[in-house]
Amino acid sequence: MFTYKDIVASCNLAYKKIKTFLFSHSMREVLVFSVFFLIAFFFRWLQLLDDKYLHEIKIPIEIVGLPKNATIVSELPTELILQVEDRGMNLLGNSEEYEAPLSLDIKQLSNTDDFATVTFRGAELLKMLNSRFEATTKLVSIKPDSINVSYVLGKGKKVPVKCTGTISAHPQYYLSDVLTYPDSVMVYAIPSVLDTLSAAYTYPVLLQHISENEEREIELRPIPFVKYTPSIVKLEARVDMYSEKTLSIPIVGVNFPSGKLLRTFPNKVDVTFQVGLHAFRNITAEDFFISVSYEQLLGTHDDKIALSIKKAPKGVRHVRISPAIVEYLIEEKATDSE
Numbered sequence: 001m002f003t004y005k006d007i008v009a010s011c012n013l014a015y016k017k018i019k020t021f022l023f024s025h026s027m028r029e030v031l032v033f034s035v036f037f038l039i040a041f042f043f044r045w046l047q048l049l050d051d052k053y054l055h056e057i058k059i060p061i062e063i064v065g066l067p068k069n070a071t072i073v074s075e076l077p078t079e080l081i082l083q084v085e086d087r088g089m090n091l092l093g094n095s096e097e098y099e100a101p102l103s104l105d106i107k108q109l110s111n112t113d114d115f116a117t118v119t120f121r122g123a124e125l126l127k128m129l130n131s132r133f134e135a136t137t138k139l140v141s142i143k144p145d146s147i148n149v150s151y152v153l154g155k156g157k158k159v160p161v162k163c164t165g166t167i168s169a170h171p172q173y174y175l176s177d178v179l180t181y182p183d184s185v186m187v188y189a190i191p192s193v194l195d196t197l198s199a200a201y202t203y204p205v206l207l208q209h210i211s212e213n214e215e216r217e218i219e220l221r222p223i224p225f226v227k228y229t230p231s232i233v234k235l236e237a238r239v240d241m242y243s244e245k246t247l248s249i250p251i252v253g254v255n256f257p258s259g260k261l262l263r264t265f266p267n268k269v270d271v272t273f274q275v276g277l278h279a280f281r282n283i284t285a286e287d288f289f290i291s292v293s294y295e296q297l298l299g300t301h302d303d304k305i306a307l308s309i310k311k312a313p314k315g316v317r318h319v320r321i322s323p324a325i326v327e328y329l330i331e332e333k334a335t336d337s338e
Contacts, residue, residue: 065107
């Protein structure tokens with residue numbers, strides 16, 4: 001078991017070994033090498049910083065000075081891409097200042113027309129940016145080399161969104177609905193163009209043989225100098241699976257004179273149809289109407305008549321009547337005196 005004296009002795013021994021190592025010849029060589037290595041690294045770093053480099057700088061763009069009720073309708077870049085050449089020390093020391101947003105003020109250049117375009121050319125942009133750089137910095141290139149800011153004055157209007165393209169369901173399914181969110185957008189343009197716009201159309205969509213609901217974001221098809229807000233909508237294509245159902249539907253006579261009565265054999269027929277599962281339970285016999293008019297029977301000398309459905313709920317398909325042809329008889333109604 002270690003005693004206090006043993007611990008002190010161990011610490012003293014370790015201290016002596018470390019001291020001996022630090023002041024040994026080998027350690028002195030390591031320290032000397034390290035010092036010279038750091039000095040060489042420092043001078044090499046200074047040399048690298050003194051060399052000239054090509055550097056790409058991205059500068060955000062912001063538009064200021066827009067007239068009241070103005071909406072920008074041109075496609076604007078979000079940033080300028082500059083390629084500059086200078087010593088590494090200058091580029092490194094001013095990187096934050098270089099990348100500050102560039103404000104393009106159109107207040108002094110704009111007019112009061114309903115539509116206006118202000119152009120900032122490359123030479124003008126470089127002039128705005130020169131004050132940010134050292135005298136030794138050389139501006140090699142700028143992209144884009146000009147910026148066109150087009151705007152319209154006045155209020156816009158709301159128009160519905162129309163989906164274009166092809167959307168189809170798998171044979172065992174059907175397309176129950178195609179929706180866009182939002183279903184309408186604000187549109188801004190010069191008055192003569194704005195009056196002709198009745199809808200905003202999406203880029204063509206291609207969704208074929210889908211068997212489950214599909215969602216995707218889709219851009220509105222652009223028109224020059226027309227701005228949509230928003231310009232991207234969410235498209236939702238809903239599908240449902242078909243199921244078959246059979247209901248017993250009565251045959252009704254219509255437009256018969258007051259003294260006459262239609263009898264059919266049978267007086268009810270089976271109607272079989274396909275419908276989506278979501279509406280399967282909601283569809284009842286009252287949603288269908290099968291009728292035979294007096295005018296139909298006047299034009300035939302047969303004792304049988306072919307039936308057709310005069311009313312059916314939305315969303316049903318492949319509707320079949322069984323039997324499709326029935327026998328009929330026109331009876332005289334009994335009077336009260338009889």
